[in-house]
Amino acid sequence: MSSAPELKATLTLPQTAFPMKANLPQNEPSRLKKWAEIGLYKKLREICTGRPSYLLHDGPPYANGPIHLGHALNKGLKDFVVKSKTMAGFDSPYVPGYDCHGLPIEIKVDEQLGRKKLEMPAPAVLEACRAYAQKYVDLQTQQFERIGCFGRWDQPYLTMSRDYEARTLEAFYGFLEKGFVYRGLKPVYWCIHDRTALAEAEVEYENHTSPSIYVRYALTSDPIALSPALSGRSVYTIIWTTTPWTIPASMAVAFHPDFEYVALAASGDPKNANSSSDPIYIVAAELASTVIAACKLGITTELGRFKGSQLEHTTFRHPFLERSILGVLGTYVTADQGTGAVHTAPSHGADDFYTGQRYSLDQTCRVDASGHLHADPQAWLLASPAPFEGLTVWKANPVIVAMLEERRALLAVSDLEHSYPHCWRCHNPVIFRATEQWFISLETPMKRPDGSETSFRQLTIEEIDKVVWDPAWGKDRITNMMATRPDWCISRQRIWGVPIAVFMCEGCNNPIIDPALDHKIVDLFEREGAEAWHTAAIADLLPAGTKCALCGNTAFRKETDILDVWFDSGTSWNAVCEADPDLREQYEAFREGHGPTVLYLEGGDQHRGWFHSSLLTSVGLRGRAPYSQCNTCGFTLDEQGRAMSKSLGNGVDPVDIAERMGGEIVRLWVASIDFREDMAASESLMARCAELYRKLRNTFRFLLGNLNGFDPARDRVAESELLPLDRYMLARTRDLTQKILGFYEAFEFHRVYHAVNEFAIVDLSSFYLDVLKDRMYTFAPTSAARRSAQTVLWQITEALVRLVAPILSFTADEVWEYLPKLANREESVHLALFPKPDEIFSENPVYLMNEWQVLFALRDAVLRAIEDFRKNKSIGKGLDVDLYFYADDVMYELLRKNGWNLPEFLKESFNVSKAYVHKADGALLNNLDQLANPPQGTEFPTNISGLRAFVVQASGHKCARCWNFMPEVSNYGIWQNVCTRCHNALKEMGIDPPSAADQDPPEAAA
């Protein structure tokens, strides 16, 4: 038996299978699987063939741990760029990379292998490092994919791959062959126990007891130059050091140019102060009293006072070597401790070394790798062999103290316990030692494209100028760094990296430079990887009879240093962009100057890192910058602006957020902030994103629910036939689309985020979707008015789903599956293009939107009035009232412009039962009482000139179906109190008036 529905069931409520609950942690992985199954990234590459290209070249993260929030931010932003460029009609491939060589991994592997490493052959150690890096390459890949980043994840570039290692070596040879490379000294931390250089990261500070000594150096230049009072006197300066073993390497004494120095006559006899035989000591004025006390100088008389700058180019005598010691200046000299006169051994300290360079001092290191001292044959005149010859630095200390004492140069000695650098591995104290390193000279002569002469440094600075830096301050930062940086030290005394694969002459210690040989070794690396350098015999690589071009020697050794990892990653434009089959054509077009944008997008610290090293290598080898644009993002901080750390427990783990809330929430967070600034993240900010996500999802669900039964091919209403309210929303959607496309273009993802939110919450939820309910639910589903609304809802959904797809990649793709079916629709939103504004709405939206400003102002006034009315008269909602408007000519015309049926239009826009509009021109508007039917109800302010408005309790009868108060209600079969409008709708729906017999049998009493 057929049964008539309940009256309520004749309403057309939204209906969709699109779930309200997202269940992102469960559903995202299945969507990832689906994308993998259909080969989405590969399909993207296919459909993009032939489009103009846009190349974002990935800066490789270091593969030594799981991803953290900074990684998620960086990859999220890159994904927004790649997806938005793709949807904007570009071919934008993304080949992710990983930085695999270098110290942090070697240290970790060292920890795992322990001292066993020292006995292991090099290839075995390399294999362990490779395995370690590969483990994190795999983990990070899985984590980046989990948060929805698209790319060639099955084939990322690895700086440790054979191809890449071969290309890195090739780039080094390029610099070597073009004359950029030289060998020179550089001071490094050195462990004499492990006989190795240590990086800053490998040095730990521990307490250590050192001999603290004060030593006097006799002035040998004319003291009158400093002060006439010093004429004819024995003048000294006093240095203080805790490393007596560096005294044999002493070449200079450094003074601060701006400090005041005093010349003190020191008398052992208080009754005979400043006798002409008293020695005179020059020390910093500020430190004089501590020096007097420490060295027990007794009664002192100040004989002169002068600026430290006056001491430059003075000379002193070394306390026990036949060597002149130069007075030099250094702003690093402090007044915290010591004497203000700093003993300078260029081969044993960083400041000392660079001072030595400025003053051309001897920088030769006479401490060998195992820490044994050797005398300078030029300067050793007192005895042979020197008493310290062959002693380790620690054993040499007391011997040298004794020598100083014997020469009456020692003024004081004591033990000092202080914090001192130690080796992280063997925990022995380390020393500073100048070692031979490989450098790329920034002053190498180069030619500009027009043939004019310049230097490597200058050409690099000129190239910076051609790049777009966003934010703009990046340009000054990198320019300043480039202008002042020292030569690039590219060698490391390590194993996990690309070997500096050159043969050194045993005779003159110079490298063989031979392009044919270099080519052969690059080929070898390509076949066998960097291990080959460790395993191949010299005889297999060097042609028989090879002679040194400089000295004719025939014995060679393999260099054992490796390249700085910044050289590896800095040549990725060469190893990847120029070599990868998926990128090389596009990159070549860029290099030839007519190609695409090449974008690098990394953290702000990369001005000294990857942006920097990439720029240097590309300018050096190709004469131009490797990119046309560099964008930088800030750091991730907690809500109080503190860095995230384990100890503070304020870290936000993107993997954990993805597992608990969804990768989409991480993405939404990335989009929510201006990445150019430092960005706050916390559990509560993530929860806020999750809340907003729910709202957006509900908006989509509501849109889809109202599209039920809508077939665009059949039901779409032509733009000219749309109802005014729908036209307005279409204009607004065009405006939104235009803005959002602009935001994507400018990488202003946070503006996309805010614009989408505002549209969903203000334009849709609070307005359009709300006022549409009457039409959508009560009108006949196929009625022209309802189809008009559906047409616009459909266009809004179609636009919105594409506009959010780069950010909400999972959800947009899910929404896509629930959209009304279309012929030839792409199988994923990610294969579709952004909407075109003029295809959404044909007119300039601005005029229509301006006209609507009046209506929105009026709507605000109406809502306030209804709210007041509700409080006073206890009505339930808007449908319980009628509105009366009295408008002058101008206002009337403006309202009427929205054509159609003005009362209907206002009724709907304000969501009330009825709205009446009367013309009341001129003085009449101020004297409405004179009207034949003067207005009833309560007047409320409209704040619009030429318009008065009144609100009254709705007249008529409440319709049982649509809840509007209507002039007339009557029975529709057994359904009572049905308004005329609903009568018509029911008829249009083909629902006959039901009789009692159609009713369901009464339900059994519960």
Ligand SMILES: [Zn+2]
């Ligand atoms: Zn050590």
Ligand SMILES: [Zn+2]
């Ligand atoms: Zn030679």
Ligand SMILES: [Zn+2]
């Ligand atoms: Zn009705």
